[in-house]
Amino acid sequence: MSSNVHPALAALRQSGASKVKVAAADIDGILRGKYLHRDKFEGAAESGFGFCDVVFGWDSSDVTYDNTQVTGWQHGFPDALARIDLDTLRRVPWDGNVPFFLGEFVNADGTPYAVCPRQTLRRVLARAERMGLKVMCGFEFEWFNFRETPQSWAAKQGVAPEPITPGMFGYSLLRANAHREYFNALMDEMLAFGVPIEGLHTETGPGVYEVAIAFSEALEQADRAILFKAGAKEIGARFGIMPSFMAKWSAQYPGCSGHIHQSLSDGEKNLFHDADGRGRMSKLFESYLAGQVAYLMEFAPMFWPTINSYKRLVDGFWAPVKPTWGFDNRTASFRVLAGSPKSTRLETRCPGADVNPYLAMAAVVAAGLQGVEQQLELKQAPVTGTNEGSDDIPRAPRTLIETTRNFRRSDTARDWFGDAFVDHFAATRDWEWRQWLDAVTDWEMKRYFEII
Secondary structure, three states: OOOOOOHHHHHHHHHOOOEEEEEEEOOOOOEEEEEEEHHHHHHHHHHOEEEEHHHHOEOOOOOEOOOOOOOOHHHOOOEEEEEEOHHHOEEEOOOOOEEEEEEEEEOOOOOEOOOOHHHHHHHHHHHHHHOOOEEEEEEEEEEEEEOOOHHHHHHOOOOOOOEOOOOOOOOOHHHHHHOHHHHHHHHHHHHHOOOOEEEEEEOOOOOEEEEEEOOEEHHHHHHHHHHHHHHHHHHHHHOOOEEEOOOOOOOOOOOOEOOEEEEEEOOOOEOOEOOOOHHHEOHHHHHHHHHHHHHHHHHHHHOOOOOHHHHHOOOOOOOOOOOOEEEOOOOOOEEEEOOOOOOOEEEEOOOEOOOOHHHHHHHHHHHHHHHHHOOOOOOOOOOEOOOEOOOOOOOOOOOHHHHHHHHHHOHHHHHHHOHHHHHHHHHHHHHHHHHHHHOOOHHHHHHHOOOO
Protein backbone atom coordinates (compact mmCIF):
# COMPACT_ATOMS: atom_id res chain seq x y z
CA MET A 1 0.00 0.00 0.00
CA SER A 2 1.38 3.41 -0.97
CA SER A 3 2.71 5.44 1.91
CA ASN A 4 0.91 8.56 0.65
CA VAL A 5 -2.55 7.06 1.08
CA HIS A 6 -4.56 9.08 3.60
CA PRO A 7 -4.95 7.14 6.89
CA ALA A 8 -8.76 7.38 6.59
CA LEU A 9 -8.73 5.71 3.19
CA ALA A 10 -6.32 3.06 4.44
CA ALA A 11 -8.62 2.38 7.42
CA LEU A 12 -11.65 2.20 5.14
CA ARG A 13 -9.98 -0.33 2.86
CA GLN A 14 -8.88 -2.46 5.78
CA SER A 15 -12.37 -2.39 7.32
CA GLY A 16 -14.02 -4.14 4.41
CA ALA A 17 -16.99 -1.73 4.60
CA SER A 18 -19.12 -1.82 1.45
CA LYS A 19 -20.74 1.60 1.87
CA VAL A 20 -19.99 4.99 3.34
CA LYS A 21 -22.26 7.72 4.68
CA VAL A 22 -21.41 11.32 3.70
CA ALA A 23 -23.10 14.58 4.70
CA ALA A 24 -22.74 18.35 4.52
CA ALA A 25 -24.58 21.23 6.18
CA ASP A 26 -27.20 23.28 4.37
CA ILE A 27 -27.81 26.95 5.13
CA ASP A 28 -30.07 26.12 8.11
CA GLY A 29 -27.55 23.75 9.70
CA ILE A 30 -29.41 20.62 8.64
CA LEU A 31 -27.19 17.77 7.52
CA ARG A 32 -27.99 16.70 3.97
CA GLY A 33 -26.32 13.49 2.86
CA LYS A 34 -26.36 10.12 1.20
CA TYR A 35 -24.84 6.65 1.26
CA LEU A 36 -22.15 5.92 -1.32
CA HIS A 37 -20.87 2.55 -2.46
CA ARG A 38 -17.25 2.23 -1.41
CA ASP A 39 -16.01 2.27 -5.02
CA LYS A 40 -17.94 5.49 -5.67
CA PHE A 41 -16.59 6.93 -2.44
CA GLU A 42 -12.98 6.19 -3.40
CA GLY A 43 -13.43 8.26 -6.54
CA ALA A 44 -15.23 10.99 -4.63
CA ALA A 45 -12.47 11.13 -2.04
CA GLU A 46 -10.01 11.99 -4.79
CA SER A 47 -11.97 14.46 -6.90
CA GLY A 48 -15.22 15.24 -5.07
CA PHE A 49 -18.72 14.30 -6.13
CA GLY A 50 -21.80 16.02 -7.48
CA PHE A 51 -24.42 17.19 -4.99
CA CYS A 52 -27.49 19.06 -6.21
CA ASP A 53 -27.13 22.73 -5.31
CA VAL A 54 -30.78 22.86 -4.29
CA VAL A 55 -29.51 22.21 -0.75
CA PHE A 56 -28.68 25.94 -0.76
CA GLY A 57 -31.77 26.86 -2.77
CA TRP A 58 -34.54 25.66 -0.48
CA ASP A 59 -35.58 26.16 3.11
CA SER A 60 -35.85 23.68 5.98
CA SER A 61 -39.14 22.40 4.52
CA ASP A 62 -37.67 21.89 1.02
CA VAL A 63 -39.58 24.85 -0.42
CA THR A 64 -37.43 26.65 -2.99
CA TYR A 65 -36.49 30.29 -2.47
CA ASP A 66 -37.77 32.86 -4.97
CA ASN A 67 -35.14 35.52 -4.27
CA THR A 68 -31.65 33.96 -4.42
CA GLN A 69 -29.00 34.37 -7.11
CA VAL A 70 -26.33 31.77 -6.31
CA THR A 71 -28.81 28.96 -6.85
CA GLY A 72 -32.40 28.82 -8.04
CA TRP A 73 -34.78 27.78 -10.78
CA GLN A 74 -33.07 30.23 -13.11
CA HIS A 75 -29.96 28.03 -13.00
CA GLY A 76 -31.79 24.69 -13.19
CA PHE A 77 -30.37 23.40 -9.88
CA PRO A 78 -27.22 21.76 -11.28
CA ASP A 79 -24.78 19.72 -9.26
CA ALA A 80 -22.35 21.59 -7.04
CA LEU A 81 -19.04 19.95 -6.24
CA ALA A 82 -18.87 18.45 -2.74
CA ARG A 83 -15.41 17.72 -1.36
CA ILE A 84 -14.99 15.11 1.36
CA ASP A 85 -12.85 16.04 4.35
CA LEU A 86 -11.04 12.79 5.03
CA ASP A 87 -9.95 14.04 8.45
CA THR A 88 -13.58 13.83 9.63
CA LEU A 89 -13.75 10.01 9.50
CA ARG A 90 -16.06 8.56 12.12
CA ARG A 91 -18.12 5.43 12.51
CA VAL A 92 -21.79 5.61 13.38
CA PRO A 93 -22.27 3.22 16.31
CA TRP A 94 -26.08 3.19 16.02
CA ASP A 95 -25.91 2.45 12.28
CA GLY A 96 -23.80 -0.68 12.13
CA ASN A 97 -20.57 1.31 12.52
CA VAL A 98 -20.86 2.54 8.94
CA PRO A 99 -17.96 4.87 8.07
CA PHE A 100 -19.05 8.51 8.03
CA PHE A 101 -17.45 11.63 6.55
CA LEU A 102 -18.36 15.31 6.50
CA GLY A 103 -17.94 17.37 3.38
CA GLU A 104 -18.05 20.93 2.14
CA PHE A 105 -18.67 22.60 -1.19
CA VAL A 106 -16.11 23.98 -3.63
CA ASN A 107 -16.20 25.57 -7.06
CA ALA A 108 -14.94 23.73 -10.12
CA ASP A 109 -11.51 25.34 -9.69
CA GLY A 110 -11.29 24.16 -6.08
CA THR A 111 -11.95 27.54 -4.49
CA PRO A 112 -14.49 27.70 -1.64
CA TYR A 113 -18.18 27.74 -2.57
CA ALA A 114 -19.27 31.13 -1.26
CA VAL A 115 -22.44 30.11 0.58
CA CYS A 116 -21.25 26.82 2.12
CA PRO A 117 -21.50 27.22 5.92
CA ARG A 118 -18.40 25.13 6.66
CA GLN A 119 -16.43 27.15 4.14
CA THR A 120 -17.70 30.37 5.73
CA LEU A 121 -16.25 29.29 9.06
CA ARG A 122 -13.02 28.23 7.35
CA ARG A 123 -12.74 31.74 5.87
CA VAL A 124 -12.86 33.28 9.34
CA LEU A 125 -10.41 30.76 10.81
CA ALA A 126 -7.96 31.30 7.95
CA ARG A 127 -7.93 35.00 8.79
CA ALA A 128 -7.29 34.14 12.42
CA GLU A 129 -4.38 31.93 11.35
CA ARG A 130 -2.87 34.80 9.36
CA MET A 131 -3.02 36.79 12.60
CA GLY A 132 -1.03 34.01 14.30
CA LEU A 133 -4.05 32.85 16.30
CA LYS A 134 -5.65 29.45 16.81
CA VAL A 135 -9.29 29.55 17.88
CA MET A 136 -10.43 27.09 20.54
CA CYS A 137 -14.15 26.59 21.18
CA GLY A 138 -16.76 24.57 23.04
CA PHE A 139 -20.51 24.34 22.38
CA GLU A 140 -23.28 23.88 24.93
CA PHE A 141 -26.84 23.05 23.90
CA GLU A 142 -30.09 22.91 25.80
CA TRP A 143 -32.91 20.98 24.17
CA PHE A 144 -36.29 19.52 25.03
CA ASN A 145 -37.16 15.85 24.60
CA PHE A 146 -40.67 14.66 23.75
CA ARG A 147 -42.47 11.34 23.67
CA GLU A 148 -43.27 11.69 19.98
CA THR A 149 -42.49 10.21 16.59
CA PRO A 150 -42.66 12.00 13.22
CA GLN A 151 -45.99 10.24 12.67
CA SER A 152 -47.49 11.14 16.05
CA TRP A 153 -46.31 14.73 15.70
CA ALA A 154 -47.83 15.02 12.24
CA ALA A 155 -51.11 13.63 13.59
CA LYS A 156 -51.11 16.33 16.29
CA GLN A 157 -50.67 18.96 13.58
CA GLY A 158 -47.95 20.72 15.50
CA VAL A 159 -49.80 21.17 18.79
CA ALA A 160 -49.18 19.94 22.36
CA PRO A 161 -46.06 17.74 22.24
CA GLU A 162 -45.68 15.46 25.28
CA PRO A 163 -42.42 15.96 27.23
CA ILE A 164 -40.70 12.81 28.45
CA THR A 165 -40.76 14.01 32.09
CA PRO A 166 -42.90 16.56 33.95
CA GLY A 167 -42.05 19.63 35.98
CA MET A 168 -39.15 21.98 36.57
CA PHE A 169 -36.27 19.86 37.83
CA GLY A 170 -32.76 20.98 36.87
CA TYR A 171 -29.67 18.86 37.66
CA SER A 172 -31.97 15.99 38.53
CA LEU A 173 -30.53 12.49 38.74
CA LEU A 174 -34.08 11.25 39.31
CA ARG A 175 -35.31 12.66 35.97
CA ALA A 176 -32.19 11.48 34.15
CA ASN A 177 -32.73 8.01 35.55
CA ALA A 178 -36.28 7.95 34.20
CA HIS A 179 -34.78 7.57 30.72
CA ARG A 180 -31.38 6.22 31.63
CA GLU A 181 -31.02 4.09 28.49
CA TYR A 182 -31.38 7.18 26.32
CA PHE A 183 -29.24 9.28 28.63
CA ASN A 184 -26.43 6.71 28.66
CA ALA A 185 -26.70 6.15 24.92
CA LEU A 186 -26.07 9.85 24.37
CA MET A 187 -22.96 9.75 26.56
CA ASP A 188 -21.53 6.47 25.26
CA GLU A 189 -22.52 6.45 21.61
CA MET A 190 -21.60 10.08 21.03
CA LEU A 191 -18.13 9.34 22.41
CA ALA A 192 -17.82 6.40 20.04
CA PHE A 193 -18.97 8.75 17.25
CA GLY A 194 -16.13 11.18 17.94
CA VAL A 195 -18.31 13.69 19.78
CA PRO A 196 -17.01 13.56 23.36
CA ILE A 197 -19.35 14.99 25.99
CA GLU A 198 -17.91 16.76 29.04
CA GLY A 199 -21.22 16.91 30.88
CA LEU A 200 -24.88 16.03 30.45
CA HIS A 201 -27.68 16.92 32.87
CA THR A 202 -31.31 17.90 33.08
CA GLU A 203 -32.17 21.59 32.92
CA THR A 204 -35.14 23.35 34.47
CA GLY A 205 -38.20 22.47 32.44
CA PRO A 206 -40.15 19.36 31.42
CA GLY A 207 -37.91 16.94 29.54
CA VAL A 208 -35.07 19.39 28.95
CA TYR A 209 -31.38 18.39 28.94
CA GLU A 210 -28.15 20.34 28.62
CA VAL A 211 -24.93 19.06 27.05
CA ALA A 212 -21.40 20.44 27.09
CA ILE A 213 -19.26 19.20 24.20
CA ALA A 214 -15.55 18.78 24.94
CA PHE A 215 -13.43 21.82 24.00
CA SER A 216 -11.44 21.60 20.75
CA GLU A 217 -10.16 23.60 17.81
CA ALA A 218 -12.97 25.63 16.27
CA LEU A 219 -13.66 23.70 13.06
CA GLU A 220 -13.63 20.36 14.86
CA GLN A 221 -15.98 21.83 17.48
CA ALA A 222 -18.47 23.02 14.88
CA ASP A 223 -18.36 19.54 13.32
CA ARG A 224 -19.01 18.00 16.72
CA ALA A 225 -21.90 20.39 17.37
CA ILE A 226 -23.76 19.69 14.14
CA LEU A 227 -23.16 15.95 14.55
CA PHE A 228 -24.46 16.07 18.11
CA LYS A 229 -27.73 17.66 17.04
CA ALA A 230 -28.24 15.18 14.21
CA GLY A 231 -27.04 12.22 16.27
CA ALA A 232 -29.28 13.02 19.24
CA LYS A 233 -32.30 12.87 16.93
CA GLU A 234 -31.24 9.51 15.51
CA ILE A 235 -30.46 8.03 18.94
CA GLY A 236 -33.65 9.45 20.43
CA ALA A 237 -35.81 7.85 17.75
CA ARG A 238 -34.63 4.43 18.92
CA PHE A 239 -36.23 5.14 22.30
CA GLY A 240 -39.40 6.75 20.98
CA ILE A 241 -38.04 10.18 21.90
CA MET A 242 -38.04 13.25 19.67
CA PRO A 243 -35.42 15.87 20.64
CA SER A 244 -36.16 19.47 19.67
CA PHE A 245 -33.51 22.19 19.42
CA MET A 246 -36.14 24.83 18.69
CA ALA A 247 -35.22 28.04 20.50
CA LYS A 248 -38.56 28.45 22.32
CA TRP A 249 -41.26 25.83 22.04
CA SER A 250 -43.49 27.18 24.82
CA ALA A 251 -43.96 30.63 26.31
CA GLN A 252 -44.21 28.97 29.76
CA TYR A 253 -40.61 27.76 29.88
CA PRO A 254 -37.11 29.13 29.33
CA GLY A 255 -35.77 28.82 25.81
CA CYS A 256 -32.96 26.60 24.57
CA SER A 257 -29.49 28.09 24.39
CA GLY A 258 -26.49 27.31 22.21
CA HIS A 259 -23.69 28.95 24.19
CA ILE A 260 -20.23 29.13 22.60
CA HIS A 261 -17.07 29.14 24.74
CA GLN A 262 -13.95 30.60 23.12
CA SER A 263 -10.30 31.29 23.71
CA LEU A 264 -7.34 32.15 21.50
CA SER A 265 -4.06 30.26 21.49
CA ASP A 266 -0.66 30.67 19.87
CA GLY A 267 -0.47 26.89 19.64
CA GLU A 268 1.07 26.51 23.09
CA LYS A 269 -0.67 28.75 25.61
CA ASN A 270 -4.02 30.44 26.21
CA LEU A 271 -3.58 34.05 25.10
CA PHE A 272 -6.68 35.20 26.99
CA HIS A 273 -5.02 34.79 30.39
CA ASP A 274 -2.88 37.42 32.08
CA ALA A 275 -2.36 37.06 35.83
CA ASP A 276 -1.73 40.81 36.08
CA GLY A 277 -4.58 41.95 33.85
CA ARG A 278 -7.99 43.27 34.83
CA GLY A 279 -9.81 40.26 36.22
CA ARG A 280 -6.88 38.16 34.87
CA MET A 281 -7.86 39.13 31.31
CA SER A 282 -5.12 39.84 28.80
CA LYS A 283 -5.28 42.92 26.59
CA LEU A 284 -5.93 40.57 23.68
CA PHE A 285 -8.93 39.13 25.55
CA GLU A 286 -10.23 42.65 26.24
CA SER A 287 -9.98 43.60 22.54
CA TYR A 288 -11.67 40.34 21.50
CA LEU A 289 -14.50 40.97 23.96
CA ALA A 290 -14.77 44.61 22.87
CA GLY A 291 -15.16 43.38 19.30
CA GLN A 292 -18.10 41.19 20.25
CA VAL A 293 -19.71 44.00 22.24
CA ALA A 294 -19.32 46.35 19.26
CA TYR A 295 -20.02 44.12 16.26
CA LEU A 296 -21.79 40.89 17.12
CA MET A 297 -25.29 42.32 16.79
CA GLU A 298 -24.51 43.19 13.14
CA PHE A 299 -24.24 39.42 12.55
CA ALA A 300 -27.38 38.50 14.51
CA PRO A 301 -29.17 36.38 11.85
CA MET A 302 -26.19 34.03 11.92
CA PHE A 303 -26.93 33.11 15.55
CA TRP A 304 -30.64 34.02 15.71
CA PRO A 305 -31.60 32.49 12.35
CA THR A 306 -35.32 31.72 12.66
CA ILE A 307 -38.58 33.51 13.43
CA ASN A 308 -38.71 31.54 16.66
CA SER A 309 -35.19 32.58 17.75
CA TYR A 310 -36.52 35.94 18.89
CA LYS A 311 -39.25 34.42 21.07
CA ARG A 312 -36.41 33.32 23.35
CA LEU A 313 -35.31 36.92 23.99
CA VAL A 314 -37.66 37.61 26.89
CA ASP A 315 -36.66 39.55 30.00
CA GLY A 316 -36.30 37.35 33.06
CA PHE A 317 -36.00 34.06 31.13
CA TRP A 318 -32.19 33.66 31.26
CA ALA A 319 -31.50 34.52 27.63
CA PRO A 320 -29.58 37.83 27.49
CA VAL A 321 -31.34 40.63 25.62
CA LYS A 322 -28.56 43.26 25.46
CA PRO A 323 -24.89 43.17 24.34
CA THR A 324 -23.54 43.28 27.89
CA TRP A 325 -20.58 41.61 29.55
CA GLY A 326 -19.77 40.58 33.10
CA PHE A 327 -17.48 38.45 35.21
CA ASP A 328 -19.09 35.02 35.65
CA ASN A 329 -22.51 36.60 35.18
CA ARG A 330 -25.09 34.43 33.41
CA THR A 331 -27.42 37.37 32.78
CA ALA A 332 -24.88 39.01 30.44
CA SER A 333 -24.48 38.24 26.75
CA PHE A 334 -20.73 37.83 27.22
CA ARG A 335 -19.70 35.93 30.34
CA VAL A 336 -16.01 36.29 31.18
CA LEU A 337 -14.54 33.25 32.91
CA ALA A 338 -11.08 34.41 33.92
CA GLY A 339 -9.52 31.74 36.09
CA SER A 340 -6.49 29.55 35.54
CA PRO A 341 -4.24 29.90 32.48
CA LYS A 342 -5.93 26.83 31.03
CA SER A 343 -9.58 27.69 31.77
CA THR A 344 -9.74 31.44 31.02
CA ARG A 345 -12.30 31.93 28.25
CA LEU A 346 -15.30 33.85 26.98
CA GLU A 347 -18.79 32.35 26.95
CA THR A 348 -21.01 34.02 24.36
CA ARG A 349 -24.54 33.38 25.59
CA CYS A 350 -26.57 35.01 22.80
CA PRO A 351 -27.03 32.05 20.43
CA GLY A 352 -29.89 29.62 20.77
CA ALA A 353 -29.90 25.89 20.17
CA ASP A 354 -31.46 26.44 16.74
CA VAL A 355 -28.19 27.71 15.26
CA ASN A 356 -26.25 26.41 12.32
CA PRO A 357 -23.07 25.73 14.35
CA TYR A 358 -20.75 26.75 11.52
CA LEU A 359 -22.41 30.11 11.02
CA ALA A 360 -22.89 30.92 14.71
CA MET A 361 -19.26 30.16 15.41
CA ALA A 362 -18.14 32.17 12.37
CA ALA A 363 -20.15 35.14 13.66
CA VAL A 364 -18.85 35.20 17.23
CA VAL A 365 -15.23 34.59 16.22
CA ALA A 366 -15.31 37.21 13.46
CA ALA A 367 -16.76 39.83 15.80
CA GLY A 368 -14.07 39.08 18.38
CA LEU A 369 -11.24 39.11 15.86
CA GLN A 370 -12.52 42.39 14.42
CA GLY A 371 -11.85 43.83 17.87
CA VAL A 372 -8.37 42.31 17.91
CA GLU A 373 -7.54 43.67 14.46
CA GLN A 374 -8.67 47.14 15.52
CA GLN A 375 -7.05 46.82 18.96
CA LEU A 376 -10.30 47.98 20.50
CA GLU A 377 -10.30 49.02 24.14
CA LEU A 378 -12.94 47.53 26.41
CA LYS A 379 -14.63 50.73 27.54
CA GLN A 380 -18.06 49.34 28.44
CA ALA A 381 -18.29 48.54 32.15
CA PRO A 382 -19.23 45.03 33.28
CA VAL A 383 -22.77 44.49 34.46
CA THR A 384 -23.57 43.02 37.84
CA GLY A 385 -26.59 41.22 39.22
CA THR A 386 -29.46 41.02 36.75
CA ASN A 387 -27.92 43.26 34.09
CA GLU A 388 -27.50 46.11 36.56
CA GLY A 389 -25.59 48.88 34.82
CA SER A 390 -27.11 48.29 31.38
CA ASP A 391 -29.79 50.98 31.34
CA ASP A 392 -28.07 52.93 28.55
CA ILE A 393 -27.39 49.87 26.37
CA PRO A 394 -29.94 49.37 23.57
CA ARG A 395 -31.96 46.16 23.61
CA ALA A 396 -31.37 43.62 20.86
CA PRO A 397 -33.89 43.61 17.99
CA ARG A 398 -36.89 41.32 18.47
CA THR A 399 -37.53 40.30 14.84
CA LEU A 400 -35.65 38.42 12.15
CA ILE A 401 -36.37 41.01 9.47
CA GLU A 402 -34.82 43.82 11.53
CA THR A 403 -31.59 41.92 12.17
CA THR A 404 -31.52 40.75 8.54
CA ARG A 405 -31.67 44.33 7.27
CA ASN A 406 -28.87 45.31 9.64
CA PHE A 407 -26.82 42.32 8.47
CA ARG A 408 -27.31 43.16 4.79
CA ARG A 409 -26.09 46.73 5.41
CA SER A 410 -23.06 45.68 7.48
CA ASP A 411 -19.71 46.45 5.84
CA THR A 412 -18.08 44.41 8.61
CA ALA A 413 -20.14 41.33 7.70
CA ARG A 414 -19.19 41.73 4.04
CA ASP A 415 -15.52 42.07 4.94
CA TRP A 416 -15.49 38.86 7.01
CA PHE A 417 -17.96 36.64 5.15
CA GLY A 418 -17.95 38.02 1.59
CA ASP A 419 -20.62 39.77 -0.46
CA ALA A 420 -21.96 36.55 -2.00
CA PHE A 421 -22.58 34.95 1.39
CA VAL A 422 -24.12 38.07 2.93
CA ASP A 423 -26.48 38.62 0.01
CA HIS A 424 -27.51 34.97 -0.16
CA PHE A 425 -27.98 34.46 3.57
CA ALA A 426 -29.89 37.74 3.92
CA ALA A 427 -32.17 36.64 1.07
CA THR A 428 -32.90 33.33 2.81
CA ARG A 429 -33.77 35.11 6.04
CA ASP A 430 -36.00 37.55 4.16
CA TRP A 431 -37.73 34.51 2.67
CA GLU A 432 -38.20 33.02 6.14
CA TRP A 433 -39.76 36.27 7.34
CA ARG A 434 -42.21 36.33 4.40
CA GLN A 435 -43.30 32.76 5.13
CA TRP A 436 -44.12 33.91 8.66
CA LEU A 437 -46.08 36.92 7.38
CA ASP A 438 -48.22 34.61 5.24
CA ALA A 439 -48.85 32.09 8.03
CA VAL A 440 -52.01 31.95 10.14
CA THR A 441 -51.06 30.75 13.62
CA ASP A 442 -52.96 29.02 16.39
CA TRP A 443 -52.41 32.18 18.50
CA GLU A 444 -54.40 34.19 15.96
CA MET A 445 -57.15 31.59 15.79
CA LYS A 446 -57.53 31.50 19.58
CA ARG A 447 -57.41 35.28 19.89
CA TYR A 448 -59.65 36.38 17.04
CA PHE A 449 -61.75 33.51 15.62
CA GLU A 450 -64.72 33.81 17.98
CA ILE A 451 -64.48 37.26 19.54
CA ILE A 452 -63.67 39.64 16.70
